[in-house]
Amino acid sequence: MAEPTDRLPVIEVENLVTHYGRRQILNDVSLTVYQGEILVIMGGSGSGKSTLLRHLLGLHQPTAGTIRLLGKDISRLDDQAMHALRQEMGVAFQGGALFGSMTVGENVTLPLREHTELDEHTMQIMTRMKLEVVNLAGFENLMPAELSGGMLKRAALARAVIMDPKLLFFDEPSAGLDPVAAVELDELILQLRAAMKMTIVVVTHELDSAFKIADRITVLDQGRILMTGTVEEVRSSENRRIQSLLNRMPRDDAIDADEYLRRLTGYS
Amino acid sequence: MDEPSSLAMRLRPFIERLGLRSVQFVEEAGYMSSLLWHSSWWLISGYRRRQPVRLARIFREAMSMGIQAIPIISILCFSVGVMLAIQGIDTLKTFGAQAQVVLGIAVSVTREFAPLIVGILVAGRSGSAIAARIGTMLEAQEIDALRVIGIDPLRYLAAPILVAMTVMLPCLTLLGDVMGILGGAIFTGIKLQMPMQVYAQRTFDILQTFDVMQGLIKSVVFGVLIALVGLSNGFQVSGGAEGVGRATTRAVVMAISLIVIADMIFTYFMNR
Numbered sequence: 101m102a103e104p105t106d107r108l109p110v111i112e113v114e115n116l117v118t119h120y121g122r123r124q125i126l127n128d129v130s131l132t133v134y135q136g137e138i139l140v141i142m143g144g145s146g147s148g149k150s151t152l153l154r155h156l157l158g159l160h161q162p163t164a165g166t167i168r169l170l171g172k173d174i175s176r177l178d179d180q181a182m183h184a185l186r187q188e189m190g191v192a193f194q195g196g197a198l199f200g201s202m203t204v205g206e207n208v209t210l211p212l213r214e215h216t217e218l219d220e221h222t223m224q225i226m227t228r229m230k231l232e233v234v235n236l237a238g239f240e241n242l243m244p245a246e247l248s249g250g251m252l253k254r255a256a257l258a259r260a261v262i263m264d265p266k267l268l269f270f271d272e273p274s275a276g277l278d279p280v281a282a283v284e285l286d287e288l289i290l291q292l293r294a295a296m297k298m299t300i301v302v303v304t305h306e307l308d309s310a311f312k313i314a315d316r317i318t319v320l321d322q323g324r325i326l327m328t329g330t331v332e333e334v335r336s337s338e339n340r341r342i343q344s345l346l347n348r349m350p351r352d353d354a355i356d357a358d359e360y361l362r363r364l365t366g367y368s
Numbered sequence: 369m370d371e372p373s374s375l376a377m378r379l380r381p382f383i384e385r386l387g388l389r390s391v392q393f394v395e396e397a398g399y400m401s402s403l404l405w406h407s408s409w410w411l412i413s414g415y416r417r418r419q420p421v422r423l424a425r426i427f428r429e430a431m432s433m434g435i436q437a438i439p440i441i442s443i444l445c446f447s448v449g450v451m452l453a454i455q456g457i458d459t460l461k462t463f464g465a466q467a468q469v470v471l472g473i474a475v476s477v478t479r480e481f482a483p484l485i486v487g488i489l490v491a492g493r494s495g496s497a498i499a500a501r502i503g504t505m506l507e508a509q510e511i512d513a514l515r516v517i518g519i520d521p522l523r524y525l526a527a528p529i530l531v532a533m534t535v536m537l538p539c540l541t542l543l544g545d546v547m548g549i550l551g552g553a554i555f556t557g558i559k560l561q562m563p564m565q566v567y568a569q570r571t572f573d574i575l576q577t578f579d580v581m582q583g584l585i586k587s588v589v590f591g592v593l594i595a596l597v598g599l600s601n602g603f604q605v606s607g608g609a610e611g612v613g614r615a616t617t618r619a620v621v622m623a624i625s626l627i628v629i630a631d632m633i634f635t636y637f638m639n640r
Contacts (some may be wrong), residue, residue, distance in 0.1 A: 103472040154512075157512075157515075157516050157518075159512055159515060180417070183518050184409065188518060191516040191517075193509045193512065193513055196509060197512065198513075199505075199513070200504075200505075200508070210519075211517050211518070214518065230603070259517075
């Protein structure tokens with residue numbers, strides 16, 4: 101695999117192991133994301149991709165392993181340092197996660213209001229600029245409940261990039277959208293990278309979207325990384341799980357008759 | 369292994385559940401203490417860290433939880449005052465001491481009824497609203513969004529609610545005191561032809577600072593309880609819209625129960 105060694109690693113995940121209660125979710129995940137690239141984390145439901153994202157965002161403590169964002173080990177940072185680091189990253193959640201009690205404009209302005217001491221007028225202008233970028237100009241006085249699914253995601257994107265972060269995370273950009281809106285959002289992600297030189301991590305299960313925007317793709321399955329590679333490498337992979345994911349085939353796990361009986365009867 | 373006796377076998381589920389409940393109870397109490405501790409910490413040191421608890425948010429909470437409850441609290445406390453007057457005059461008639469009703473109303477309203485009515489009403493009105501709001505935000509990943517933006521949810525959501533509650537509940541209780549005594553005064557005035565000024569004068573003669581303070585101190589405790597119960601149920605929501613509904617109901621029942629029990633305990637210690 102031709103890894104671009106001349107570029108700075110922005111995210112370094114080493115041997116990450118995580119549990120939800122007693123259930124193990126991620127098993128020895130290692131991953132590097134380089135500056136300025138778009139990495140797509142792909143996998144079916146239950147593959148652990150959302151969990152991986154939540155750990156990258158520092159929302160959970162891993163059982164083992166380290167995560168370094170912009171060179172800083174996030175499990176060792178104190179509150180202040182983590183707070184500073186968070187201002188360098190933006191996150192667009194799956195359903196938008198806009199605050200329902202605020203207008204779209206107030207939502208987008210919130211990070212500025214909390215982290216900067218700019219005057220009101222400047223914040224307004226910056227908010228409008230970002231809404232312009234995501235094609236939502238003129239919608240700042242609407243409430244989130246009045247927006248469509250695609251508009252919500254774009255508004256969330258505007259909020260995520262309001263602080264001009266170095267790192268952008270995007271959870272399921274095309275989930276629940278019609279094909280046109282999904283393609284528009286993919287375009288938007290590419291434009292953002294070109295304009296703002298951000299490093300972008302996208303979590304998705306949509307193949308079309310992944311192949312369109314990704315520089316590299318990481319395929320997760322049952323808490324393990326199957327492979328990380330360029331679009332071409334993933335397409336031409338021989339791995340059966342990857343192929344079944346690509347060709348939308350059902351998993352054909354061999355059935356162990358004894359195990360099956362034991363599960364049904366409940367005797368161990 | 370020995371064959372366990374049938375009694376022990378039958379008791380086991382109960383004992384298991386008892387143990388589980390006890391652990392849950394301790395866990396929840398611990399969670400609430402940590403909520404209280406962290407919110408207070410943000411209140412004190414947030415400003416120094418340039419992440420202050422915003423006054424505007426406190427006012428907004430105080431508005432919805434306190435000011436907007438004024439009409440209903442006025443009506444309820446007024447009604448309680450009238451009710452006490454009716455019962456008081458009726459029972460005191462046996463001793464021919466109807467006029468003593470003033471004492472009964474003044475003391476029972478300020479010490480007990482006003483704080484209790486206010487507490488129960490706010491628990492039903494706002495305790496549920498807090499749990500529902502936080503729970504909905506949690507389910508919609510809004511709490512996660514706050515955290516990744518770098519806004520601590522306890523500073524942004526919990527601390528303002530806690531402050532608003534502890535400030536507004538005594539204020540509402542004071543209002544309840546006035547309305548309850550007013551209700552008593554009006555009914556007594558009609559029934560015993562006692563002029564309002566005389567009633568007011570007697571009330572002020574009887575009432576001591578301690579009576580009013582006792583009610584106010586209790587109401588502060590109730591305010592903290594309502595806020596903590598609402599918040600902790602909200603933050604522990606799981607299972608979508610149904611989970612939010614469950615948490616809301618639980619918050620109200622729990623808050624009211626805790627208020628009544630806390631009231632009993634405080635009353636015991638304050639009147640020894």
